[in-house]
Amino acid sequence: MAVQRSRRRIPEATVARLPVYLRILGEQFDIGVGNMSSEELAELAGVNAAKVRKDLSYLGSYGTRGVGYDVEFLVYQIRRELGLTHDWPVVIVGAGNLGQALAGYNGFGDRGFPVGGIVDIDDAKVGSVVGGVRVRHLDEIKQVVQARNISIGVIATPGAAAQDAADSLVAAGVTSILNFTPTVINVPHGISVGKVDLAVELQILAYHEQRRINAAQGSGVQSLSGLSIPGESRRGASA
Amino acid sequence: MAVQRSRRRIPEATVARLPVYLRILGEQFDIGVGNMSSEELAELAGVNAAKVRKDLSYLGSYGTRGVGYDVEFLVYQIRRELGLTHDWPVVIVGAGNLGQALAGYNGFGDRGFPVGGIVDIDDAKVGSVVGGVRVRHLDEIKQVVQARNISIGVIATPGAAAQDAADSLVAAGVTSILNFTPTVINVPHGISVGKVDLAVELQILAYHEQRRINAAQGSGVQSLSGLSIPGESRRGASA
DNA sequence: CTGGCTTTGTGAAAACGTGCACAAACGTTT
DNA sequence: AAACGTTTGTGCACGTTTTCACAAAGCCAG
Ligand SMILES: NC(=O)c1ccc[n+]([C@@H]2O[C@H](COP(=O)([O-])OP(=O)(O)OC[C@H]3O[C@@H](n4cnc5c(N)ncnc54)[C@H](O)[C@@H]3O)[C@@H](O)[C@H]2O)c1
Ligand SMILES: NC(=O)c1ccc[n+]([C@@H]2O[C@H](COP(=O)([O-])OP(=O)(O)OC[C@H]3O[C@@H](n4cnc5c(N)ncnc54)[C@H](O)[C@@H]3O)[C@@H](O)[C@H]2O)c1
DSSP: OOOOOOSSOOOHHHHHHHHHHHHHHHHHHHTTOOEEOHHHHHHHHTSOHHHHHHHHHTTOSOEETTTEEEHHHHHHHHHHHHTOSSOOOEEEEOOSHHHHHHHTOHHHHTTTOOEEEEEESOTTTTTOEETTEEEEEGGGHHHHHHHTTOOEEEEOSOGGGHHHHHHHHHHHTOOEEEEOSSSOOOOOTTOEEEEOOHHHHHHHHHHHHHHHHHHHHHTTTOOSOOOOOOOOOSSSOOO | OOOOOOSSOOOHHHHHHHHHHHHHHHHHHHTTOOEEOHHHHHHHHTSOHHHHHHHHHTTOSOEETTTEEEHHHHHHHHHHHHTOSSOOOEEEEOOSHHHHHHHTOHHHHTTTOOEEEEEESOTTTTTOEETTEEEEEGGGHHHHHHHTTOOEEEEOSOGGGHHHHHHHHHHHTOOEEEEOSSSOOOOOTTOEEEEOOHHHHHHHHHHHHHHHHHHHHHTTTOOSOOOOOOOOOSSSOOO
């Protein structure tokens, strides 16, 4: 019995959008919607309908022409493709402000990423319980990771400790890292790294604000007819 | 005296990297580094040196061949281009877990984005003080925004209230929004929207984990020689 | 079972982003 | 002032992503 293998390699841009579709489809299913067209899904996701179809086509031919996509089936297929048919426990490094907020956040575990452990280097924090999980010492990270077979780590330390945290995570056997610090980390080949940097997002917005101001000021000087305001950032919708 | 106008329109991909360069340059300046080559900067940013040069070339010809870039000058130029020569106060909508964590986070104001106000709809929260700012009622958002001439809003409400929050922000005069909820929001044309979705980031990592597993399992079946593990996600470094 | 309406799935074109490679420019050394 | 090593700035080719446009496929009415 052949494992149903991913047909082609899915483009990274598509992988980044599948979770968005997944969430929308789930919500629609919950309110009783059984079938959706690419147009409807595109509207809710804030993207182009052709893009939705192409994205979904990487999963297989799961739509019905003239009808649309079966919501429940599509949810299942996306979940399968993203590897969300089982939980992925995560280990959080750094039990400060952010680490505690994340640990206490249910939308985390609800989506299949329960907090499997938290570690910190500060003895004052070790032993305390946040989000129902007891904080352990960084030295014990390997046991924490291996006990629950964890493969995803989250870095929520100060930026200066980020590389240290990454090294510890890799040494403990983690193969994917989500980095919340502003520091760029180096990891061995084969380890996936995701980054969430608040300041970067705000600075991108500031750039657009700045451009808006420049454009408004310059409109009398430069004769280029009102160049359209860039209302779209890399990710996210704009209408 | 002509305002020094942005030469060309800077590609979005470059805009997203400039803040990373900026941070690194700032750190290097602080430890006494006065000059850097594109190679050195690229190394620290985890990107290709040619990309660094091309990115910086959009700002102008500020390097010196055979030498490199003057760190202080480059910091100034990037800050100017990104519109970071003055502060951008932000208003936070939703004073829950996340809203409070953000308000209390110094790395926010430190980078030029002081919290200019927080609003919530819950009377139990209104009046309390978080991060040194008093929580006001959503109804007063317009006054909050206009009093400090705020143009950036942050949404930290539950997902179900996100569209509502976005509408309130736009009505109050905000023109850029950073959305922390998983809900896709619709805004009028000309409003910039950035999105930070934790679950999406984790799901992308899960996909890579899943692929690793599939690849390992399938290695005996498929004769395609060990296809290189995708160790790079959209943003962030991987070595 | 035919015709009309709807919607998918996908080639092909266009737009965008990346990385190589090298001439031009600069500082330094002889 | 020429020769040399270094590093920028960018043309170009390549890869990826988006968008268009339409044939193929399905449903339904008559
Ligand atoms: N607080 C926020 O709202 C927020 C928002 C965005 C980004 N961030 C980023 O998240 C990171 C953490 O922020 P925070 O506010 O939670 O900081 P924090 O100082 O409250 O917490 C950091 C924690 O990490 C621990 N730590 C330090 N070195 C460690 C190491 N080597 N190994 C394990 N643990 C270690 C500390 O003991 C502390 O408990 C920072 O990089 C910050 O820039 C925070
Ligand atoms: N807590 C986290 O670590 C975390 C992490 C990632 C994403 N998020 C997302 O951030 C959002 C907020 O999370 P949270 O944990 O802070 O939730 P929360 O319930 O603690 O806080 C939400 C706050 O928003 C207020 N609110 C509700 N409707 C509002 C409205 N229409 N206008 C203004 N305020 C309103 C509520 O009164 C409450 O104070 C959620 O969408 C969540 O998915 C949270």
